[in-house]
Amino acid sequence: MFDNLSDKLDKAFHVLKGHGQITEVNVAETLKEVRRALVDADVNYKIAKDFTNTVKKKALGQDVLKSLKPGQMMVKLVKDELTELMGGDAEGINLSGNPSVILMSGLQGSGKTTFSGKLANYLKNKKTKKPLLVACDVYRPAAIDQLHVVGDQIGVKVFSDKENKNPVDISEKAISYAKENGFNVVIIDTAGRLAVDEAMMTEISNIHTAIKPEETLFVVDSMTGQDAVNTAKAFNDVLNFDGVILTKLDGDTRGGAAISIKSVVNKPIKFIGTGEKMEAIDVFYPSRMADRILG
Numbered sequence: 001m002f003d004n005l006s007d008k009l010d011k012a013f014h015v016l017k018g019h020g021q022i023t024e025v026n027v028a029e030t031l032k033e034v035r036r037a038l039v040d041a042d043v044n045y046k047i048a049k050d051f052t053n054t055v056k057k058k059a060l061g062q063d064v065l066k067s068l069k070p071g072q073m074m075v076k077l078v079k080d081e082l083t084e085l086m087g088g089d090a091e092g093i094n095l096s097g098n099p100s101v102i103l104m105s106g107l108q109g110s111g112k113t114t115f116s117g118k119l120a121n122y123l124k125n126k127k128t129k130k131p132l133l134v135a136c137d138v139y140r141p142a143a144i145d146q147l148h149v150v151g152d153q154i155g156v157k158v159f160s161d162k163e164n165k166n167p168v169d170i171s172e173k174a175i176s177y178a179k180e181n182g183f184n185v186v187i188i189d190t191a192g193r194l195a196v197d198e199a200m201m202t203e204i205s206n207i208h209t210a211i212k213p214e215e216t217l218f219v220v221d222s223m224t225g226q227d228a229v230n231t232a233k234a235f236n237d238v239l240n241f242d243g244v245i246l247t248k249l250d251g252d253t254r255g256g257a258a259i260s261i262k263s264v265v266n267k268p269i270k271f272i273g274t275g276e277k278m279e280a281i282d283v284f285y286p287s288r289m290a291d292r293i294l295g
């Protein structure tokens with residue numbers, strides 16, 4: 001049996017070739033396979049449908065039907081289109097400020113604290129960067145402790161104040177502290193909730209307005225599938241964030257959330273999280289993700 005889309009398409013076209021003319025109808029049938037594969041990979045149905053319609057037009061325009069290996073040509077077309085949809089080339093983060101302030105947003109459990117540590121470690125290893133981690137979850141003392149554990153692990157200073165219940169104030173004090181002590185990147189880990197709610201949105205929006213970060217990153221668990229899109233939209237409506245971090249890609253998800261999120265909020269996915277360890281961070285490459293989604 002065939003367990004990946006490339007094989008399926010190859011086989012489908014092979015069969016078609018053996019039975020007379022390959023027609024537009026056949027192509028449409030075959031693209032149903034593509035749509036099914038995308039939905040299986042957690043891509044939103046409407047987005048998958050729009051996508052296959054685009055591919056269909058291109059396929060007919062490019063004379064895929066007349067080529068010797070239509071299956072392979074179709075796979076390439078699908079892959080190129082997916083890559084394009086997810087943003088073309090890998091994008092970096094803006095670190096032009098001194099200090100550069102990076103604000104993390106996202107639901108509780110999405111992987112914000114872990115990613116804050118990973119990013120600090122990643123930047124610290126670049127030698128020219130001296131990051132400061134800031135604990136702004138004023139509701140869960142355990143979250144502050146968790147950031148300290150992470151900071152100790154990677155040898156990065158953590159700024160926190162368990163007595164202070166005002167995250168805007170903590171952020172501002174942390175930035176002043178960074179300026180006075182030669183930290184050139186400030187990574188602010190904020191409080192999340194289990195679901196989008198107004199209090200959380202107001203709080204993160206207030207921090208955002210007060211500190212005007214260079215980069216506002218939205219962290220999302222790739223295992224949450226369709227919900228990831230709604231959450232991304234809710235955060236983007238309030239923060240107009242700069243980029244997305246897709247975590248937990250070491251799980252068994254195909255990563256279709258990457259396509260859905262990019263389609264809905266039109267912001268680049270900048271990094272991915274591929275494990276619990278501090279080293280499990282990668283720059284996001286759309287073409288690699290397209291390979292993964294296609295199986």
Ligand code: GDP
Pocket residue numbers: 106107108109110111112113114115192247248249250251272273274275276280
């Ligand atoms: P936060 O509430 O958004 O700060 O989320 P945490 O950083 O505390 O992460 C929630 C859980 O997900 C923790 O158990 C992390 O170890 C785990 N986690 C975070 N990122 C990844 C990842 O990329 N892969 C895996 N497998 N687990 C992750």
